[in-house]
Amino acid sequence: MIEPTYTIEESEELVHPGHLACQGCGATIAMRYVLKALGKKTVVVIPACCWSIIVGLFPSSCLDVPLIHTAFETAAAAATGARAALDVQGQEDVNVLAWAGDGGTFDIGFQALSGAAERNENIIYCCYDNEAYMNTGIQRSSATPVGAWTTTTPQGGLEDRPKKDIVRIMAAHNVPYTATANVAFPDDLYQKIKKAASYKGMKFIHILSPCPTGWRIPSSESIEVARLATLSNVFPLYEVINGSKWRVTYIPQKKVPVEKYLEAQARFRLMGEEEKKRIQKNVDEYWKELLKRAKR
Amino acid sequence: MKKVLMGNFAASHGVRLSRAQVISAYPITPQTHVVEELSAMVARGDLNAKFIKVESEHSALACCIAASVMGARAFTATSSHGLLLMHELLHWAAGGRLPIVMVAVNRAIAPGWNIWNEQTDTLSQRDTGWIQLYCASNQEILDTVIQAFKLAESVKIPVMVIYDAFILSHTYEPVDIPDQKVVDKFLPPINNPEALKVGEARAFGSVTNPDFHMEFRLKLHDTYERAMEKFSEIDAEYAKLTGRNYGIVEPYQCSDAELIMVTAGSLAGPTRMVVDGLRAKGIKAGRVKLKMFRPFPVEALKEALKPAKKILVLDRNLSPGTGGIFAQELRVALKEDKRPVWGFVAGLGGRDITPELIESMFFDALGAEVPVSNTIFKGVRL
Known part of the structure; x- marks a missing residue:
């Protein structure tokens, strides 16, 4: 379907076996690539999210870097504090990575995130988005797409609100670097993290990370479904420099209908034909607008 | 050197003399002067610290917590509603055994809005695991801030330095500001061997199941009790250097x-x-x-x-x-x-x-x- 371009350099594995993720967990794959790109001189900050568990129980950790667990709504504020400490200690070259789920980013952690972005803190903030509160057992977040079943949206399609456009919101803070990425496109993800690390100031990366449990897909289909998200333009891959220069980093050669992405996941089973058509229309409009923005 | 200072500025001088490295705060009456003066001190170069103007008290303490985990000397100041907003993180700081120092100015809690003096804000934080020291004069505020850093860093428990809104915070009194050399002798640079270090695969705050959680709390409880004795030692040492001490009671x-x-x-x-x-x-x-x-x-x-x-x-x-x-x-x-x-x-x-x-x-x-x-x-x- 796509030409693989192997750009990921041989480097030390910083995510070790023995972690506690479910099979097919996108968030775990995401962390592996991100840490490969950032290397050992990194401090990770994790608020309450799936990764609070995935990393392992005391006294174990599957990460080969220092890790600060912090309260649900504080990823960006805690990353700010770690950055400040490193700077006063003369360790400006160390990366600080805030690593939060969609609930900790779009919802409860949004205030701290906006604050850190406005102050242009020199941190890399990654949101691994599995589109609901998966750690607590699949409850709707403001990153849950229209029509998705969750335990708090049992009627699925009745939840007729568009997903919060977090990247546009973050780009509107005029931070040096904002981007989307997808675990099914590891080279794109890896290069974006490398690029992010080259900027001084706030970097925000929104990573689509499938959750087989919550998306109601077989764990072996995780990457395939994530790939469909980008091939159908439901989750386009792009980056924004300084909040103004937009660039689409991957253009699908052959358009895949949104329906194919939706039908691959049982969480969209309650969705009617009309709704699917409406979503296709919204996706097409968003894509058109994105290309227009990228051309400017 | 003697100066006529309001209580809030006495606190700022205490923080300056203690050479705090990371300061993170959000304005709230009647505390605001503490951090205004600290930002001026940092801007003038009188204090070599990172001053982070966060978007809430909650973030202020979250920021201090992570800075402290990384081994920096961290300070924040707040009052009333700001302190209540920090409540969750007060537990994090004490449970994490982080030597953070905070100034908390006693102010009433709404409704109705009331900026004046009342101690319910700090007293309702009594079960968070922070050490609480109440002050009765501006001199005592300055001295207690310096003592608080030493106490926090020796028992690895955060300390709240507390004083009354307006009656002390905004009232001017003559205050003896100790010489930096004297304070440096009393309070050496922070050295927390438990701090996380770059390159080391260690974690702060990992999930603890029922097999471990209780031992962590027991250790906090035991050390907490010893903090009283430790404070008396510190108070006596401070008296030798400055001629002033206050006692537990x-x-x-x-x-x-x-x-x-x-x-x-x-x-x-x-x-x-x-x-x-x-x-x-x-x-x-x-x-x-x-x-x-x-x-x-x-x-x-x-x-x-x-x-x-x-x-x-x-x-x-x-x-x-x-x-x-x-x-x-x-x-x-x-x-x-x-x-x-x-x-x-x-x-x-x-x-x-x-x-x-x-x-x-x-x-x-x-x-x-x-x-x-x-x-x-x-x-x-x-």
Whole structure:
């Protein structure tokens, strides 16, 4: 379907076996690539999210870097504090990575995130988005797409609100670097993290990370479904420099209908034909607008 | 060097002399001057610190926590609603054994909006695991901030330095500012071997299952109790360098007192004045000022209160349905004791507590064998 371009350099594995993720967990794959790109001189900050568990129980950790667990709504504020400490200690070259789920980013952690972005803190903030509160057992977040079943949206399609456009919101803070990425496109993800690390100031990366449990897909289909998200333009891959220069980093050669992405996941089973058509229309409009923005 | 300083600026100078490295704060009346002055000190180059102007008190403490985990000396200041917003993270800081120092200026809690003095904000944080030190003068504020860093870093428990809104925060008093060399000798640069280091695969705050959680809390509890002793050592060392110390409790005219009033914060001043007045009338009154409230100095209080036949507590705070919080704690501490305890609640929301009002409390206790009720409101219209 796509030409693989192997750009990921041989480097030390910083995510070790023995972690506690479910099979097919996108968030775990995401962390592996991100840490490969950032290397050992990194401090990770994790608020309450799936990764609070995935990393392992005391006294174990599957990460080969220092890790600060912090309260649900504080990823960006805690990353700010770690950055400040490193700077006063003369360790400006160390990366600080805030690593939060969609609930900790779009919802409860949004205030701290906006604050850190406005102050242009020199941190890399990654949101691994599995589109609901998966750690607590699949409850709707403001990153849950229209029509998705969750335990708090049992009627699925009745939840007729568009997903919060977090990247546009973050780009509107005029931070040096904002981007989307997808675990099914590891080279794109890896290069974006490398690029992010080259900027001084706030970097925000929104990573689509499938959750087989919550998306109601077989764990072996995780990457395939994530790939469909980008091939159908439901989750386009792009980056924004300084909040103004937009660039689409991957253009699908052959358009895949949104329906194919939706039908691959049982969480969209309650969705009617009309709704699917409406979503296709919204996706097409968003894509058109994105290309227009990228051309400017 | 002597300077005339408001309480808030005395706090700022204490932080400057302590060479705090990461300061993160959000403005709230009546604390704001503390961090305004600190940002000016950082801007002038008088203090080599990162000052982070966060978007909430919650983030201020989250920021200090991570900075402290990474081994930096961290400070924040707040009051009232700001402190309550931090509540979740107060537990994180103490549970994480992080030597953070905070200034908390006692202010009432809404509704209705009230910026004036009341101690309910800090007292309702009593179960978070922070050490609490209450101050009675601007000099004591400056000295206590410096002592607090030393205490926090030696027992790995965060410390709150607490003083009254406006009565101290905005009132100017002459304050002796110790020489930087003296403070440097007393408080060396922070060295926390437990801090996370770049390149090391260690984690702070990992999931602890029932096999581990309780031992962490037990260790905190045990060390917390030792903090009292540690503070006395630090206080004595500070006295050698500056000639000033304050004690965990400060008894005044207690050795032969039949009635002793217990109070904290700036009320230490007027209560002492009232004791003098009563003594002039031949009434054997005394007063105990409580500096350390957490850990609660049960033995020191028992010792100071030994001569008393009747005990009075003056609380500028309220636990609704229970009464004054200091009174409640004292009654528990004296549970074997048959002596009556008068629990007075006064001055909520910044209402004046006049010497006459304090005197009337002593006369209430003089004129009865036992208090009319557990909690007696004074200076109130209903």
